[in-house]
Amino acid sequence: MVKNKNMNQSFIKNEKIRFKHIDYAGIVFYPRFLEMLNDLVEDWFEEALERPFSKMHETNGIPTVDLKVQFKNAARIGEVLTKQLWVNQLKTSSIICGFKFINQKEQTVLEGEVTLVNVKIQEDRQSIKAEAFSEEMKNKISKYI
Amino acid sequence: MVKNKNMNQSFIKNEKIRFKHIDYAGIVFYPRFLEMLNDLVEDWFEEALERPFSKMHETNGIPTVDLKVQFKNAARIGEVLTKQLWVNQLKTSSIICGFKFINQKEQTVLEGEVTLVNVKIQEDRQSIKAEAFSEEMKNKISKYI
Amino acid sequence: MVKNKNMNQSFIKNEKIRFKHIDYAGIVFYPRFLEMLNDLVEDWFEEALERPFSKMHETNGIPTVDLKVQFKNAARIGEVLTKQLWVNQLKTSSIICGFKFINQKEQTVLEGEVTLVNVKIQEDRQSIKAEAFSEEMKNKISKYI
Amino acid sequence: MVKNKNMNQSFIKNEKIRFKHIDYAGIVFYPRFLEMLNDLVEDWFEEALERPFSKMHETNGIPTVDLKVQFKNAARIGEVLTKQLWVNQLKTSSIICGFKFINQKEQTVLEGEVTLVNVKIQEDRQSIKAEAFSEEMKNKISKYI
Numbered sequence: 001m002v003k004n005k006n007m008n009q010s011f012i013k014n015e016k017i018r019f020k021h022i023d024y025a026g027i028v029f030y031p032r033f034l035e036m037l038n039d040l041v042e043d044w045f046e047e048a049l050e051r052p053f054s055k056m057h058e059t060n061g062i063p064t065v066d067l068k069v070q071f072k073n074a075a076r077i078g079e080v081l082t083k084q085l086w087v088n089q090l091k092t093s094s095i096i097c098g099f100k101f102i103n104q105k106e107q108t109v110l111e112g113e114v115t116l117v118n119v120k121i122q123e124d125r126q127s128i129k130a131e132a133f134s135e136e137m138k139n140k141i142s143k144y145i
Numbered sequence: 146m147v148k149n150k151n152m153n154q155s156f157i158k159n160e161k162i163r164f165k166h167i168d169y170a171g172i173v174f175y176p177r178f179l180e181m182l183n184d185l186v187e188d189w190f191e192e193a194l195e196r197p198f199s200k201m202h203e204t205n206g207i208p209t210v211d212l213k214v215q216f217k218n219a220a221r222i223g224e225v226l227t228k229q230l231w232v233n234q235l236k237t238s239s240i241i242c243g244f245k246f247i248n249q250k251e252q253t254v255l256e257g258e259v260t261l262v263n264v265k266i267q268e269d270r271q272s273i274k275a276e277a278f279s280e281e282m283k284n285k286i287s288k289y290i
Numbered sequence: 291m292v293k294n295k296n297m298n299q300s301f302i303k304n305e306k307i308r309f310k311h312i313d314y315a316g317i318v319f320y321p322r323f324l325e326m327l328n329d330l331v332e333d334w335f336e337e338a339l340e341r342p343f344s345k346m347h348e349t350n351g352i353p354t355v356d357l358k359v360q361f362k363n364a365a366r367i368g369e370v371l372t373k374q375l376w377v378n379q380l381k382t383s384s385i386i387c388g389f390k391f392i393n394q395k396e397q398t399v400l401e402g403e404v405t406l407v408n409v410k411i412q413e414d415r416q417s418i419k420a421e422a423f424s425e426e427m428k429n430k431i432s433k434y435i
Numbered sequence: 436m437v438k439n440k441n442m443n444q445s446f447i448k449n450e451k452i453r454f455k456h457i458d459y460a461g462i463v464f465y466p467r468f469l470e471m472l473n474d475l476v477e478d479w480f481e482e483a484l485e486r487p488f489s490k491m492h493e494t495n496g497i498p499t500v501d502l503k504v505q506f507k508n509a510a511r512i513g514e515v516l517t518k519q520l521w522v523n524q525l526k527t528s529s530i531i532c533g534f535k536f537i538n539q540k541e542q543t544v545l546e547g548e549v550t551l552v553n554v555k556i557q558e559d560r561q562s563i564k565a566e567a568f569s570e571e572m573k574n575k576i577s578k579y580i
Binding site: 320357362364418 | 459460461462464465466467469470473492496498499500501502503504505506507509556561563
Binding site for chain 1: 169170171172174175176177179180183202206208209210211212213214215216217219266271273
C-alpha cells in the first residue's frame with residue numbers, strides 16, 4: 001500500500017520523542033503519533049503549500065476522512081524521527097497522502113495513508129461543505145505526487 | 146470492511162464529547178478519537194476479559210500494530226457517542242477488532258478496524274515479544290466474535 | 291490556602307485514572323490532571339450552573355487566569371479519584387474556586403485554587419472582554435461558597 | 436512573585452503554537468501550556484544539566500510538587516512563544532524554578548513558579564523517595580540562579 005518515495009518529492013520534518021509522548025511501557029502512546037502526523041500536515045500546508053492553518057481555519061479546513069496506519073517499530077524517548085509525507089492521489093476536493101516515520105537506525109516506525117478533504121466552513125459555523133482546490137493549490141500539491 | 150454487528154456480541158460504552166476534545170472548528174480533533182478508542186479497548190479488557198491494564202502493564206501489553214479508520218460525521222461538544230467494539234478475527238497472539246462510534250441521531254461518526262498484539266515485556270524493559278493467548282483468554286475473547 | 295470544605299457545599303465528580311493519563315513512571319503526567327480539572331469545571335457549569343459549555347462557547351467563555359496547585363500524592367492507573375470543587379470568592383466578573391482530588395485511601399492527591407473570568411467573545415472572534423455575571427448566575431454560584 | 440530575569444541566566448527555548456494546542460475559542464487550551472512547560476524543563480535537563488530524561492527515567496525522576504501560573508495574555512495558532520526558565524531557589528533535593536512565556540509583541544503570555552523534587556524510583560517501581568542533588572548537579576543548576 002505504501003510506496004517508498006524519492007525523498008526529493010516528499011515533504012520532510014524531524015520530531016524528537018519527548019516524555020509527554022510515551023506511556024508506561026516507555027514507548028510512544030499511539031494517539032500521540034497521530035498528533036505528530038497532524039503537525040506534519042500543518043507544516044506542509046504552511047511551508048510548502050503557503051496556506052498556513054493560522055490563516056485558513058477562520059473559513060476553511062482540511063478534515064481527515066480516512067486513515068490507515070501500520071505501526072512497525074516502537075519509538076522511545078530521546079529518539080529523533082524523520083517524518084515523510086507525499087501525495088498518492090490528487091482529486092477535485094481531496095488528497096490521498098502517503099506518510100512514513102523513520103528512526104535513526106533507518107527502521108520504519110510507522111507508515112500509512114491519510115485522506116484529507118478541502119472544506120469551506122458555512123456561515124453558521126455548524127456545517128462544512130467540500131470545495132474544489134484552486135488551480136494554484138493543485139499546482140503546488142502536484143509537486144509532491 | 147466494517148460489518149454491522151449484533152449489539153449482543155459487541156462491547157458497548159458511551160462517551161461524552163468535552164471541551165478538551167474539540168478544535169477551533171468546534172469538532173473533535175481526530176487524535177482525540179483514538180484516545181477514546183484506546184479507552185474502549187481498556188474498558189473491554191477490564192470489564193469483559195477480566196484483564197485490567199492496571200494489572201497487566203507491569204509485565205505485558207497489547208500494542209496496536211494496525212489501524213484503519215473512516216471518519217464519516219463530525220462530533221461536537223455535548224454529544225454522547227455510543228462506542229461499539231467486537232472481534233473480527235482471533236489469531237494465536239493477536240486480535241483484529243472492528244469498532245464503530247455512533248451519535249444520538251444514530252449516524253456513524255467513525256468506524257474501522259484495529260489489530261492488537263498480545264506481548265510480554267522482556268526483563269530489560271527495553272524489548273517486547275509476541276505471546277500466545279491462553280485458552281481462558283481465547284474463550285473470553287470468542288464471545289465477541 | 292486551601293480550606294477543607296463541607297462536602298454539601300462542594301460540586302463532586304469521580305474520575306478513573308486510565309492508561310492515557312500515566313507516564314513512564316506509571317503515575318499521572320501532571321498536565322493530564324489539569325485536563326481533569328477542566329472537565330470538573332465543565333461539569334459544574336453544565337450540571338449545577340445550567341450553563342453548558344456546548345451552548346456557552348459560541349459567544350462566551352470562562353478562561354483560567356490564575357492557577358495554584360500542590361501535588362501531594364501520585365495517582366496510578368485503575369485508581370478512582372473524587373474531584374471536589376467549591377467557591378472561595380465570587381467577584382463581579384470572576385470566581386476563585388478551590389479544588390481537591392482525593393484517592394480511595396482518602397489521601398489528598400492534589401489541591402489548589404483556580405481563578406476563572408467570565409468573558410464575552412467579540413464579533414471578530416479575535417478578542418475577548420470581561421463581563422459581569424448575571425444575578426441569576428451569581429445566585430447559582432453562591433450555593434457553592 | 437515572578438522576577439524578571441536577566442536573559443543570560445535563563446534557559447531559553449522557542450515554541451510555535453499549533454492547531455493541536457488551541458481550543459474552540461482559537462486560543463491555547465491551558466493544559467497544553469503545561470505540556471510546553473514540561474518540555475522546557477525536559478530540554479533544560481538534557482541540554483544544560485546534561486541529565487536527559489531518556490537516561491534518567493529508568494531509575495530517577497523530577498516530579499512537579501507545586502505549580503503557580505498566571506495566564507496574562509491568550510496565545511493563538513502561528514504565534515512563536517519564547518519560553519524562559521530560571522532558578523529561584525536551590526534546596527537539598529528540590530528546586531524552585533521561575534518561568535515566563537513571551538509572545539512576539541513582547542507581551543507576557545504566562546508566568547509562574549514550579550517546584551521540582553529530585554527522586555529515586557524504588558526497586559518495586561511502586562514508590563519514590565526524595566534524594567539529595569549531587570555536588571555536580573548543584574553546580575550546574577547554580578548557573579541559572
